[in-house]
Amino acid sequence: MLNFDYQNKTRIVFGKDTHKQIGSLIKPFTSKVLLHYGSGSIKKNGIYDDVIRSLKEQSIEFIELGGVKPNPRLSLIHEGIDLCRKEKIGFILAVGGGSVIDSAKAIAMGVPYDGDVWDFFAAGKHPDTVLPVATVLTIPATGSESSIRSVISDEKTQRKLGYGDEKIRPVVSVINPEIYFSLPDFQIACGVCDMMSHIMERYFTNTTHTDLIDGLSESTMKTIMKNGLILKRDHTNYDAWAEVAFSGTLAHNGFLNLGREQDWACHAMEHEMSAIYDVAHAAGLTVVTPAWMKYVYQTNLPMFVQFAVNVMGVEGSFRDQEWIALEGIRRLEDFYSRMEMPLSMKEIDIDSENFELMAKKATGFAFGKENKIGGLKKLTWEDVLAIYQLADR
Structure with missing residues (x-):
């Protein structure tokens, strides 16, 4: 067995109806978030409404950025970074699966950074600081809700690269198995x-x-x-x-x-x-x-x-x-x-x-x-x- 040094800061809140607690769970960290999600399926299955209600109950302001696709795109991450800077947002709430969470982590790294966030993936750069991220997991698969990893794709160069850093582990992640009932085969x-x-x-x-x-x-x-x-x-x-x-x-x-x-x-x-x-x-x-x-x-x-x-x-x-x-x-x-x-x-x-x-x-x-x-x-x-x-x- 090799030497190791392990820590995991992610608080896991697991079980029925737990996504309805997200507002109170992130309230100690922030009063304004970027609400990041995918194609809009959360608006069809009621998760979006539950999350919005929970945020409003805690008087947490939110700015939305949807449209994350599988193999999350660098172009949308750039858009999220610009939006956070413009709106002075210091916290990312990802409601989705691994692609949404990976995109949120990349945005969280890019907002405080003077260069291009792609530097972390392609040029060996490391962030000095990142925005905190929380997640409501809607598709269990990648484990990104509690990992140090983010994988994104640059459409222009057709490169898909990953980056890992303890700083990008989410601070809290909600896992409600009831949410997954409507997932297709x-x-x-x-x-x-x-x-x-x-x-x-x-x-x-x-x-x-x-x-x-x-x-x-x-x-x-x-x-x-x-x-x-x-x-x-x-x-x-x-x-x-x-x-x-x-x-x-x-x-x-x-x-x-x-x-x-x-x-x-x-x-x-x-x-x-x-x-x-x-x-x-x-x-x-x-x-x-x-x-x-x-x-x-x-x-x-x-x-x-x-x-x-x-x-x-x-x-x-x-x-x-x-x-x-x-x-x-x-x-x-x-x-x-x-x-x-x-x-x-x-x-x-x-x-x-x-x-x-x-x-x-x-x-x-x-x-x-x-x-x-x-x-x-x-x-x-x-x-x-x-x-x-x-x-x-």
């Missing part, structure tokens, strides 16, 4: 598979003696899969949503990577896919993850055997280690299929034309200096190209 499936990926990026490691975090990770993955399949049948199962929503937060709040080297190659590869083709992030992950596993599993065969046995329920003799590992990957693909998620580049309309470009961008080779990606196995751009080709079936 595809969003449920994307959320579930995104959570799984966040754990697997941490789980597959060469670090040894991590039994506790291994076990917690395995239990969380099994919980997600079990309850994800329940939600495919019954969108209004509160208990299943509670399990999935809490798992999504745990999957990405940093706790499950304590004491271990992480990987994140699949996310790096997928970011280049969705930057060019604007595919749903989780859909890209279900395509590239099994291909990555097939390419790297022999690097640490015991780790993939452990995954197959403890998470995917594979049984076999000690002599069948390679078969067990491959059967675990096959069962993961089967789970993705049961969730009706894609497994090939063709299913998400990505052809081989840009494979080499994406591989070189993922590793930085296209920008003059290659930085191998991944932790379990360090991948060159040629390795990434081979994985893309393996997923092109």
Whole structure:
């Protein structure tokens, strides 16, 4: 186990009707907020009205900025930064899923900064100060409600990059499983598979003696899969949503990577896919993850055997280690299929034309200096190209 230093300032308020408390929860921080949201679905399902009522009850002034899209755009973030400066706003309230929260975090970094907020994502800059952010989570998936991460896309350069900093963890996040009852099948499936990926990026490691975090990770993955399949049948199962929503937060709040080297190659590869083709992030992950596993599993065969046995329920003799590992990957693909998620580049309309470009961008080779990606196995751009080709079936 490696050394670690962990803290998490996010207050999680979980349960029925908790979103109606948001005004009183943020009142100690501010009397004026930027209310940031997505396409407007919160106005159809009543969440918007509940949030506005709660803000008004606490005499909190609000300025609205909607329009966040999946793979949140830098252009809207620039608009939010300008709006906060003009209106002298010092607090961001994000009501939405991961894209809305990531956009809010980027705005929070950009308002006090003299340069372009993209500097944090592309140029290695770090903010001295950020605006506080609170969230009402409407789509459990990314774990951004309690994480140090923000991922945004620059439409002009077709780059999708992430940034992490303790300063951008939300100060308070509300998670009400009742809100998720109206989510469509595809969003449920994307959320579930995104959570799984966040754990697997941490789980597959060469670090040894991590039994506790291994076990917690395995239990969380099994919980997600079990309850994800329940939600495919019954969108209004509160208990299943509670399990999935809490798992999504745990999957990405940093706790499950304590004491271990992480990987994140699949996310790096997928970011280049969705930057060019604007595919749903989780859909890209279900395509590239099994291909990555097939390419790297022999690097640490015991780790993939452990995954197959403890998470995917594979049984076999000690002599069948390679078969067990491959059967675990096959069962993961089967789970993705049961969730009706894609497994090939063709299913998400990505052809081989840009494979080499994406591989070189993922590793930085296209920008003059290659930085191998991944932790379990360090991948060159040629390795990434081979994985893309393996997923092109």
